[in-house]
Structures are given as C-alpha cells and as structure tokens.
Amino acid sequence: MIKVKLFATLREGRENEIDFEFFPGINGRFILEKLAIPEKQVAIFLVNGRDYSLDEPLSDGDVIAIFPPVGGG
C-alpha cells in the first residue's frame, strides 16, 4: 500500500489522503495521473519526507506528500 497525502488546493475535489495498491514499477507520475493533478500544480513531491523524482519507482509502504507552490508576498 502507498499512502498519498494532499495539501492546500490539491484537496479541492479530492480526499485529503488516498491509498494506492502497490505494484512493482508504480511511480509518482502514475499517481499524479490517477489523481488528475497536473505536474505544474506540484511544487513539492516528498516520499517519506524526502524530495523525490516523479519517475523513480516507489516501494510498498511509502508515504507521499504533495504540496502546490506558494509564492505571493
């Protein structure tokens, strides 16, 4: 199982937390596609608290956190 936690505006129209069934080769890009989150809406993509490439394969039990960019002053 892979747990995905969404933050801020990414929660609009989605659950705050979503579980994904693990399969070998599953990666961030697959998860974003399934959640219909365009890559440009993602500033921080963390796997177990670490910055991660969307193309790197995930492991069973990983916890993912996704944050949109905040840039106003």
Added chain:
Amino acid sequence: MIAKRYLRNFKMLSLEDQERLKKTKVLVAGCGGLGGYVVEMLARLGIGWITVVDDEVFEETNLNRQLFSTVNTLGKKKALVAKERILEVNPDVVVNPILTRIEEKNAKEVVAGHEVVVDALDSIPHRILLEKVCEELKIPLIHGAVAGWYGQVTTVLPGDRTLSMVYKNHKEGIEKELGTPSFSPAVVAGIQVCEVLKVILNKGEPLSKKLLYIDLLNQEYQKIELHF
C-alpha cells in the same frame, strides 16, 4: 539600563540580546503584504537598522492586506511610507529605503553589508535570485510566501538552496488564483520575524532545510524536513 519601550521584551531577551539587536542591520526585500508587517515587527523588536527595498507605490488593491497602505498613502512609494511609519513607531531605528527592485545587476550591491535578509518578495524568479546572492555573500535568508489560506516559511542558511528546490518547476504559485487576504501575511510575517531573531541571537532551532507549510483553512502546520 534598558529603555522603557523594550521592558516587555524581558526576560525573553536579555540586556545583551537587546543591545545586539540594536547593532544589527536587516534587509527586507519587498514592502507589500509580508514586508509591511515584517518591518513593523523588526522595528518594535529594536533592530537598529532596517533597509527596505521596494520600487512600487501603494494602490487601492493593497488596502485589504498591506499594513502601511491607507487612504492617505495611496500613490506614495512603499519604502518611503515605511520609513515615515517607523519614525512614529520607534525613532531609534534607522530605516534605509531603497527605491528599486532587486535584479541581477544590483542585487549584490544592495544586499551586501546586512546580517540577515528577509524575503518578502512576490515573484519566484526574484526570490531565487535573492537566495543565490545571499549564498554568495554568506547571509542567512528568511523566506516567507503566502497564497489565500496558505503560507510557507523557511530559513535558508548559506548553502541550503531550499528555494531553488521548492520552486524548481515554477515561476508562479497558487496566489495567482487565490489572491491574499489580510491574515495570512500577518501569520507568515510573524514567523519570519521570529526566525530573524533566532538567527541573530543564535537561539532555538531555525527552520534550516525545513519548510513550515501553513494551512489556515484546516489549521494544519506541516514542518517538512527537506533532504536533497
């Protein structure tokens, strides 16, 4: 002897701490939503020298959130209004207004000579430029950003390169859709000033390589440890 105006800073701060603040030069880049609150709080805290960098004038659309914008200051340069305001709040503070925007060509010259820099800008490319220049000059940078109900703060110590990582794919954020209300800049600015104080006095744990992500809609505060 401690000045009466700083009496309520005690005993959180010692006399030595207070004197140290008086000798400190802080640069605040941007005097809008975040910058106004930051400048006000730094002055009340007793920072001796505050450089305020902003080339804009106050407009009516600033009135919902920018502390120094009032019906009387519309059309006036933000950095000059900041100086006038701080003269009323704490005349012991030197406010040095610089009426420019930090760009590649002037950044180093503007930033040099300060002990801490506060990122209160509203443009991601300019924030990244500021991070680069602060790293070159070995100056800690206290970053804050807001959008709607959300905000973030991090303390970039020289070499951290946190903003380059956090904004690597972006030139703008969700503030373009959400706008910014009155309260989120105040919250984020308060945390930035607290980080400034900690860095100057070497107290507590600054948010180095950590991003505090603030969700005021759900009152969720995530301290994200960044490993990169």
